[in-house]
Amino acid sequence: METPDLSVTRRVASLLDASPTPFHAVETASQELTAAGFVELGPEQAPTVPGRQYVRQGGGLVAWVVGEHHSAATGVRVVAAHSDSPNLRIKPQPDAHTGSWRQLGVEVYGSALVNSWLDRDLGLAGRVVIRDGDSAVTRLVHDNRPLLRIPQLAIHLDSEIRKSGLVLNPQKHLVPIWGHDLDVPEFRSYLGELLSVDASDVLSWDMMAHALTPAALTGMDQCFLTSSRIDNQLSCFLGLDALLALATNPGPRIPVLCFFDHEEVGSVSSTGAASPMLGTALDRLNAALGGDLEHLHRSRRDSLVLSADGAHATHPNYPDRHEPGHQIELNAGPVLKFNANQRYATDAQGAAAFTLACERAGVPMQKFVNRTDLACGSTIGPQTAAQLQISVVDAGCAQLAMHSASETAGSHDPAMFLAALIELLAS
Numbered sequence: 001m002e003t004p005d006l007s008v009t010r011r012v013a014s015l016l017d018a019s020p021t022p023f024h025a026v027e028t029a030s031q032e033l034t035a036a037g038f039v040e041l042g043p044e045q046a047p048t049v050p051g052r053q054y055v056r057q058g059g060g061l062v063a064w065v066v067g068e069h070h071s072a073a074t075g076v077r078v079v080a081a082h083s084d085s086p087n088l089r090i091k092p093q094p095d096a097h098t099g100s101w102r103q104l105g106v107e108v109y110g111s112a113l114v115n116s117w118l119d120r121d122l123g124l125a126g127r128v129v130i131r132d133g134d135s136a137v138t139r140l141v142h143d144n145r146p147l148l149r150i151p152q153l154a155i156h157l158d159s160e161i162r163k164s165g166l167v168l169n170p171q172k173h174l175v176p177i178w179g180h181d182l183d184v185p186e187f188r189s190y191l192g193e194l195l196s197v198d199a200s201d202v203l204s205w206d207m208m209a210h211a212l213t214p215a216a217l218t219g220m221d222q223c224f225l226t227s228s229r230i231d232n233q234l235s236c237f238l239g240l241d242a243l244l245a246l247a248t249n250p251g252p253r254i255p256v257l258c259f260f261d262h263e264e265v266g267s268v269s270s271t272g273a274a275s276p277m278l279g280t281a282l283d284r285l286n287a288a289l290g291g292d293l294e295h296l297h298r299s300r301r302d303s304l305v306l307s308a309d310g311a312h313a314t315h316p317n318y319p320d321r322h323e324p325g326h327q328i329e330l331n332a333g334p335v336l337k338f339n340a341n342q343r344y345a346t347d348a349q350g351a352a353a354f355t356l357a358c359e360r361a362g363v364p365m366q367k368f369v370n371r372t373d374l375a376c377g378s379t380i381g382p383q384t385a386a387q388l389q390i391s392v393v394d395a396g397c398a399q400l401a402m403h404s405a406s407e408t409a410g411s412h413d414p415a416m417f418l419a420a421l422i423e424l425l426a427s
């Protein structure tokens, strides 16, 4: 294929900007799927076959394309990615007053590089549950005004920083300011105003801060993609586009897209990779195709999941942190990730399947393994493999600054990874 194809990257950048939270990532994907003729199934609707459908729950989503030629014993080809990213989440009673300062208490979600949240303009987004008569309804909120700020302590007041580097206590030092006036509303009132309801009708929220710097193509010749949430909405939206590419022409196996939430905190939730969310969707598809347990078993043995997630590029300022025999470059193609201790799920058979997909797509491929003397990160891959008894392969785009509020990837890689994902889903 011709590189660089930056149109894919530009599209993903706009989807990233539209999706400050996992709930918005699912909403963004839902809109794209609906526009392409996919039908959302409500809780009481069973899948119909053949068909293009999806289900969603919070930050989780499963979408599929069942063709005329698929049967209950047909395997699936899944691209699965996590929709969550490390960030700062608003506490249930967040309002803090320090003199005339108005502040909002936050919890750190996941392993955030918390220094990257300092001295940045931050907006607020998430979901809010409001009273609706005797019941409750959920509303999404996306406020892109620069409302919050976490100012770093001036260097003149921090005598330790030159000796020890920046040391941040998350309880004391990461409390955003959002006003300097007694008239600043309580957080509940702010949400009520935003949603045009009385503050007393705001029942609860899952709200979080997001960095407001938009995704951009940067560097000489626009060789970088810089954005929040590259880990891992970049994979989510490339998986989405791969499924959309097969929407009217699925391959021999059933192509499936899955977003899991809560990977950054261990995946144990109703929509995380440790949940039955994906397995239940596949079971329901099997039933819709008239299958029984034996068909399900055959289908699973004929299936493959691609766990799509970011990979560490070799950092030019820290080359010693990387395995010398496995140097990873930006803009050099998708990265296949290995770990003998099952932090990544890739095995030889899965690796071969992904290698062949890259060959068919005409894109180069790189292989990552961590230094043996450093602890390795993980993905949804091992959890998904354990839940489903399906072979899983871990791969993704190379990036720097994983878990920063602003991460850096290569701008040429998304088109290459997308081409490989399409080939894998179509195999």
Ligand code: ZN
Pocket (backbone or CB within 6 Å): 082, 231, 232, 263, 309, 310
């Ligand atoms: Zn990730």
